[in-house]
Amino acid sequence: MVAENSTPHLHSAVEPKQTFRRALDMAARAAMPSLFIMFSAILLSAPFGIPGQAQLQFGIAMCTVWFWAYSRPRSMPALAVFLCGLVVEIFSFGPPGTVLLSLLVIYGVSHHWRYGLSRLGFIAGWLIFSILAVLASFFQWALVCLHAVALLSPVPGLFQAALTIGIYPSLTALFVWGRRTFANPDQA
Amino acid sequence: MxxxxxxxxxxxxxxxxxxxxxxxxxxxxxxxxxxxxxxxxxxxxxxxxxxxxxxxxxxxxxxxxxxxxxxxDLAKENARLREENRALRHWYDVAVALAAENGRLKKSLHWIPETVPQYVTGRVTRDDGGPYSRAVLLDVGSGHDVRIGDVALDAAGLLGRVTEVGPHTVRVLMINDDASRIPVTLATSHGDAIMAGDDTASPRLIFYPQDHHPVEGERVETRGQSTMPAGLPVGTVHYSAPNRPVVVPDADLDRLDIVRVFDYGDDDSQAPDAPGRVRVKKLPQNPMTGPLPFSWLPNFPNMPGRGEQ
Known part of the structure; x- marks a missing residue:
């Protein structure tokens, strides 16, 4: 395991005593990524009138699942991805199921290649993520067209893909810091 | 496990x-x-x-x-308002000077002032049992002074004319009824015409001068004639088909609510008698009151109504 035991200095012979409070703390830290997706999905469904709110919901969910699935899979199990996807689905108004399916597919890719991705540099990871984000947006656009029985403009889909790709670096910086600190169950 | x-x-x-x-x-x-x-x-x-x-x-x-x-922005707004105020004061002075000049000119021309029309306002009730297909009853209350021929207007334009007057209500014949004929003037082409209702939403224009056809979209106003004052807005000309000009009324004829009836005080505007004019003799009020002809014949009643046998 490359990414999961990122804090080797804590794995000493002297482990802290397992209390209820510590178990709760660990669970909260492990659930941080999922809670982040759910909280941002609900927050971004409020009528703020900010342009690109719905696209941001999708982008944040995609980036979070991608990052945590390869860097700490224990914090982002498949069931959690499914639940997060359901919450995003409920609080968004796109074609049903597409965000959920995209999240599960990107989770599968990221989780399956987690060793390779951990060794790859940031740029290469970003590039692969970008291709997946474009594919997911294209899939959404195709479903919307199928539902409307018309060839609709692909511009909103492209905007969503661009936004998702664009927020990835800043979110990654946040997650890298969080993986060491507030979302690290080993520090409980 | x-x-x-x-x-x-x-x-x-x-x-x-x-x-x-x-x-x-x-x-x-x-x-x-x-x-x-x-x-x-x-x-x-x-x-x-x-x-x-x-x-x-x-x-x-x-x-x-x-x-x-x-x-x-308060300071900027203040400066702008002050500037606007100065301009307005200038225009106020101009208006006062023009009003004074107008009054002076009218006085020197012996201008007869126009009478201010009296009006009553009433709520419309639908007329179901009247003689016309497009007429409304107007509840004007008791003690009104509405006369036959008075002009009914809503907020936007001409609506019709008063045809019958009751103690509390008056009947207004609307301009789109089959029986309505209103003399109108066309504002741009300066032609006169008659606006004839035909039970549709837009009355037709008839009797317009053949060398001055009505222009699409031009304003239609009433022509000053008998009880009708000049210059009341009626509507705009529209060609529903070639050579078939109609008037699209300004007044909302389908959704009437509050209507005003104007009395323009037309009693004194009767045309003077022309010399050599032959007056049409008025028919007696009840032509069947006198003795019938051939009353000398036997078995023939000498008075109208049920005769004595």
């Missing part, structure tokens, strides 16, 4: 199962979209108070920003 092997198989099967469920949701969305949207709406309804709380600071900030911008 499950064996390690079984647990590994289960862990590998979780993702495919979840993906299958997601595909099921996609298919459900394609087939039964209202069901999914119903769930989403329920969630949004449930979250509505939270949304209100979330948006509240944003709204407050917007209000504060507007106030702040207003305060910073």
């Amino acid at each position: 499950l064996s390690i092997h079984a647990r590994q198989v289960l862990a590998k099967a979780v993702l495919p199962i979840l993906i299958l469920l997601a595909v099921g949701l996609v298919l459900l969305g394609l087939v039964r979209r209202p069901a999914v949207d119903g769930v989403r709406l329920m969630a949004t309804d449930f979250m509505a108070p939270a949304y209100h709380g979330l948006v509240w600071p944003q709204e407050r900030a917007k209000v504060w920003l507007t106030d702040l911008r207003g305060a910073t």
